[in-house]
Amino acid sequence: MxxxxxxxxxxxxxxxxxxxxxxxxxxxxxxxxxxxxxxxxxxxxxxxxxxxxxxxxxxxxxxxxxxxxxxxxxxxxxxxxxxxxxxxxxxxxxxxxxxxxxxxxxxxxxxxxxxxxxxxxxxxxxxxxxxxxxxxxxxxGPLAVCYRKDLFRRAGLPTGREEVGRLWAGDWRAYLAAGRAYRRHAPAGTVFTDSAAGLYNAAVHAHAERYYDRAGHPLLTNGPAVRSSWDLAVRAARDGLTARLRQFEKNWDQAFANGRFATVACPPWMLGYMQEKSGPAGRGRWDVAAAPRPASWxxxxxxxxxxxxxxxxxxxxxxxxxxxxxxxxxxxxxxxxxxxxxxxxxxxxxRARNPYFGDAPIGPLFAAAARGAPTLVFGPREQQIGAAFTDVGIPQVEQQGRSPRAAWAAARREIENAVDE
The missing domain is CATH 3.40.190.10 (Periplasmic binding protein-like II)
Incomplete structure (x- = not known):
C-alpha cells in the first residue's frame, strides 16, 4: 500500500x-x-x-x-x-x-x-x-460527537467511545436524553453541550432535504428536517442543557479551556481548533464517539x-x-x-489516531460517517436561510429567553428578507 x-x-x-x-x-x-x-x-x-x-x-x-x-x-x-x-x-x-x-x-x-x-x-x-x-x-465534514471522559465519569455516565455512541445511536432525541442524565449529576459549573445552534446544525445536516426538496422547490421553514432540528435545539436550550454560547466566538473558545461543557458536535476540521483552545490540560480528557446519525457539515x-x-x-x-x-x-x-x-x-x-483525543481512531470513525452521510439538497440563499435559524431564531430562545414562537417568527422574517433580495 x-x-x-x-x-x-x-x-x-x-x-x-x-x-x-x-x-x-x-x-x-x-x-x-x-x-x-x-x-x-x-x-x-x-x-x-x-x-x-x-x-x-x-x-x-x-x-x-x-x-x-x-x-x-x-x-x-x-x-x-x-x-x-x-x-x-x-x-x-x-x-x-x-x-x-x-x-x-x-x-x-x-x-x-x-x-x-x-x-x-x-x-x-x-x-x-x-x-x-x-x-x-x-x-x-463527517460528523462525530466529542465528549469529556472525565466529566462523563463524574456524572455517572459511561466513558468508552463505543458505549457512549450507543447512548444516542440513531436519534438526536436520545442525545438529549443522555444530556438529561448528565444534568442529574453534572459536575458543578458544567452543562451537557455548548450551543443550541451547533446542535441544530448537526441535526439538520443528517437530512437530505432541508430548505429545498429534490425537485428544487423551496421548503424554507416548512420541511420536517428543519422543524425537528429546531425543536431539538429549542428543547436543549429550555432544558438548560447548553452553555448558551455562540460557536467560534471568544466565550466559546474560553469555555473549552474552562471545561464548561461535556459534549460538542465535531467534524474533523474542528479537532485541531478544539485542541488549541482546550490546551494541554484537555489532552486525554476529550474523546470522540459516533454521532447519532451520519451527516456532513x-x-x-x-x-x-x-x-x-x-x-x-x-x-x-x-x-x-x-x-x-x-x-x-x-x-x-x-x-x-x-x-x-x-x-x-x-x-x-x-491507521489514523489522535493522541490528544484519547488515541481515538479518527480515520475509520469519520470514514464511516462519510459513507453514511446523505446527499444534501441545496438551493439558492442556502447559507442565509440556515443563518436565520442559527444566528437569529435560536439565540433569541437560548440567550434572550424569548418564546420559541416569537423566535420562529423572527427567523421566518429573516428568511423572507433573504429570499426576496
Missing amino acids: LLAVAVLLLAGPVGCAGAGREKGRTTTVTVGTFGVFGYRQAGLYAEYERLHPGVRIREEVVERNDTYYPQLLTRLAAGRGLADVQALEVGNVHELAAERGEKFEDLSRAPGVRRSDWLPWKWAQATTPDGRTIGLGTDI GGSFLAVPKAARHRKEAVDLAVWLTAPAQQARLFERQGSFPSTPASYAMPQLA
Missing part, C-alpha cells in the same frame, strides 16, 4: 507532465481560496512544482468566505480578475452550478478524473442540471473558471490536488478529511 501511495504521489494527471513549459518559460498558476486550505503547509504545491518544472503556484487567500464569495461573483460577472483555480464552499456550490455553471470548466471531462473516486453525494453537489461538474471535491471544491488565464494548467493542478493520494496526504498534515473513499484505505487514514 505504501508503494501504491508513493506511485500515485509521483504521478500527475494524464498528459500533464511538463504542463506550463513553453520555450523555457514558466507559467504561474494562481489559486484563490477562503481561509487556509493547507496545500502549501502540507508541501503539495512544492511537490507539484517539482514534478512540473515549468509551473509555479501562487496562492491568493481571503480569510473569510463571506468576503470571498461576493468578490468571486463580481469577477465571474466581469469575466476578469479571477484566479486560475478558485475554491468553492459547499454552501455556495449549488447556486453556482445551477445559475453560473457555464462560467466554469466541466471537470468531469478532465484527463485523470474518475467520478467513482469521489463519494457519490459529494460529486452530486457540484453537478449542474445538465450533468456538467464545475468543481472537484476537496474536504468534507462543511466542505469545499476546486473549480476552474473559463475566464482563467491558464485553463489547461489550472485543470491539471486541480485534478492532482484532489486525487485520493493527495487528499490522504493533506489529512495527515492538516486534518482535512478526504471526499475520496480510496483515501480511507491508505495508511494515513486507516
